[in-house]
Amino acid sequence: MRNIVIFDTTLRDGEQSPGASMNLTEKLEVAQALVDLKVDVIEAGFPIASPGDFQAVQSIARNIQGSTICGLARCNDKDIDRAGEALKDAPDSRIHVFLATSAIHREFKLKMDKEEIIRRAIAGVKRAKGYCDNIEFSPEDAARTEIDFLCEVVEAAIGAGATTVNIPDTVGYATPEHMGTHIKQLVDRVPNIDKAIISVHCHNDLGLAVANSLVAVENGAGQIECTINGIGERAGNCSLEEIVMALRTRADHYKAGTGIETSRLVPTSRLVSSVTGIEVQRNKAIVGRNAFAHEAGIHQDGMLKNPTTYEIMRPEDVGFQKTNLVLGKHSGRAALADRAQALGYHLEGEKLQEVFEEFKKLADKKKEVYDSDIAAIIDQRVATGDDQWQLVRYELKLSGDGIPAATVTLKRGEEEATDTFFGGDGPLDALFRVIEKITDLKVVVRDYRVHSVSQGKDAQGESTVDLEYQGRLHRGRGVSTDTIEASTLAFLNAVNRAALSTAAPENSAVYTKL
Numbered sequence: 001m002r003n004i005v006i007f008d009t010t011l012r013d014g015e016q017s018p019g020a021s022m023n024l025t026e027k028l029e030v031a032q033a034l035v036d037l038k039v040d041v042i043e044a045g046f047p048i049a050s051p052g053d054f055q056a057v058q059s060i061a062r063n064i065q066g067s068t069i070c071g072l073a074r075c076n077d078k079d080i081d082r083a084g085e086a087l088k089d090a091p092d093s094r095i096h097v098f099l100a101t102s103a104i105h106r107e108f109k110l111k112m113d114k115e116e117i118i119r120r121a122i123a124g125v126k127r128a129k130g131y132c133d134n135i136e137f138s139p140e141d142a143a144r145t146e147i148d149f150l151c152e153v154v155e156a157a158i159g160a161g162a163t164t165v166n167i168p169d170t171v172g173y174a175t176p177e178h179m180g181t182h183i184k185q186l187v188d189r190v191p192n193i194d195k196a197i198i199s200v201h202c203h204n205d206l207g208l209a210v211a212n213s214l215v216a217v218e219n220g221a222g223q224i225e226c227t228i229n230g231i232g233e234r235a236g237n238c239s240l241e242e243i244v245m246a247l248r249t250r251a252d253h254y255k256a257g258t259g260i261e262t263s264r265l266v267p268t269s270r271l272v273s274s275v276t277g278i279e280v281q282r283n284k285a286i287v288g289r290n291a292f293a294h295e296a297g298i299h300q301d302g303m304l305k306n307p308t309t310y311e312i313m314r315p316e317d318v319g320f321q322k323t324n325l326v327l328g329k330h331s332g333r334a335a336l337a338d339r340a341q342a343l344g345y346h347l348e349g350e351k352l353q354e355v356f357e358e359f360k361k362l363a364d365k366k367k368e369v370y371d372s373d374i375a376a377i378i379d380q381r382v383a384t385g386d387d388q389w390q391l392v393r394y395e396l397k398l399s400g401d402g403i404p405a406a407t408v409t410l411k412r413g414e415e416e417a418t419d420t421f422f423g424g425d426g427p428l429d430a431l432f433r434v435i436e437k438i439t440d441l442k443v444v445v446r447d448y449r450v451h452s453v454s455q456g457k458d459a460q461g462e463s464t465v466d467l468e469y470q471g472r473l474h475r476g477r478g479v480s481t482d483t484i485e486a487s488t489l490a491f492l493n494a495v496n497r498a499a500l501s502t503a504a505p506e507n508s509a510v511y512t513k514l
Contacts, residue, residue, distance in 0.1 A: 002256040004247060005197060005223035006240065008034050009043040010272060011056070012072055013201075013237055014227035020276040023497070027056045028063060032346055033271050034228075035066040037264040039240075041094060043225075046072040047086040048079045054086050061090035068134065070094040075124030084131030094134040096166075097124040101139035101153050103146065114149055118156050125160035136164040138201065143169040147182065151189045158190070164197045164223060169212060172205025172235060179212040183219040199223035202238045204230060209238040214246060217256055228272040229280055229287065241265045241286040241318070249312055266319030267343045270375055277464050277475045279451075286318055329363035336374070343371055345378050362460070365481050373460055376453040376479040388412050388496050389439055394488055396427050406430035410438050410492070427484065432491050439495050443467040450483050463490040469498035 044060040045053040061069045069090040073079035087093040137157040200216040202209040230239030244260045269287035282290045292315040358377045392409040404427045409418040421434035447466035452459040461483035474497040478489025
């Protein structure tokens with residue numbers, strides 16, 4: 001059995017999903033969840049992109065242990081030096097350098113000939129080697145690069161010191177046969193290929209990212225680059241949970257496996273979904289709500305007789321809990337911390353106390369407290385970690401002709417502010433407008449959603465609000481048994497993020513594609 005390296009790029013490529021940006025607190029939370037998942041390599045970000053990206057990579061390098069921490073850099077000195085600086089405190093680091101190689105990129109983007117591409121690739125790998133020994137090189141748009149030139153570039157990069165060579169299908173163009181042939185040609189034709197691990201980074205524009213990654217493994221790839229829930233720009237990336245469970249379930253065919261702690265797949269999926277606001281479709285393979293649901297009578301009959309008749313995996317193997325109801329109002333901090341850890345969260349100190357207080361409030365309101373309720377409380381604390389304004393109270397009144405009046409009190413530090421707004425297009429609009437008045441931020445709501453996070457009449461509602469401020473989108477989340485309150489919290493959370501962005505406008509990222 002070969003061991004396949006799992007390279008997770010949720011915090012870099014995954015964050016490039018429109019509207020999926022994360023703050024530093026959220027990135028650290030996700031990074032720790034990836035370590036608990038036993039991911040081999042975490043691509044923490046692109047340090048040159050912005051001060052915010054640099055800080056995130058640096059903080060993860062300093063505080064997260066258990067996985068190799070990787071930073072992305074183009075093949076130029078400034079990028080590589082910035083990555084080296086961000087990663088210098090990591091116990092185990094990798095620099096990932098890249099340079100486009102396809103004819104269309106050479107002609108229209110880089111305006112370089114083949115000789116210059118090879119020279120830059122060699123120089124980039126050698127400079128990165130001055131910061132750490134673990135160097136990955138990616139010929140961007142490799143799937144559309146002429147195979148003769150691709151072999152030449154890969155050989156040169158390995159000769160310069162690259163220990164991993166990644167073959168990106170940058171635009172999701174490859175088919176399984178195409179990808180398999182590319183990997184086999186590299187194995188057969190590159191003389192020093194045994195000195196490096198072959199990796200693949202497949203995009204999902206044609207829905208083939210997982211299939212292309214699997215056929216790459218069949219032909220000699222030893223690393224898969226992927227993201228939680230398959231998030232990423234455009235149609236996303238190879239889904240980590242799908243590739244891992246495909247290799248595990250069909251180990252008889254692939255003769256390969258991973259070191260992933262698969263029981264953490266669902267908790268990690270839920271965390272990333274909550275942090276990014278990108279919901280997992282109900283029928284999503286492995287982690288979707290319906291992934292192990294059976295409605296057809298024939299299926300139900302077979303399941304009762306023997307689960308393997310209609311299930312090729314056990315729900316508990318990927319992290320679904322058979323018993324959801326776990327805590328009540330008499331439960332203590334230790335029980336809450338233990339259950340949170342089983343769900344993929346780490347709570348201690350002040351953070352545990354904050355969540356415990358919110359849990360007690362919820363337990364007084366709800367007869368039954370579910371895992372999803374606990375996860376929602378914790379995710380809400382992560383979402384509000386950088387907030388400036390906090391909701392103290394709100395009041396809604398409707399006149400006889402239905403005109404709303406919303407009064408809100410917000411607190412920032414020791415300062416409290418109260419204001420009222422009359423009118424608007426309904427109660428929520430009035431609440432949102434009075435928050436704008438108090439915070440002195442004029443925003444435009446682009447999306448608004450509410451859904452239940454658990455079951456029953458007293459279920460908590462989770463609200464997500466996407467708003468635009470100064471040309472940038474900001475997402476906020478709020479959770480409460482009162483959907484009006486959840487929506488108000490979500491709007492305030494998004495407003496706070498918008499306010500933080502104005503305090504550090506340089507944090508807008510320069511994105512790249514692989």
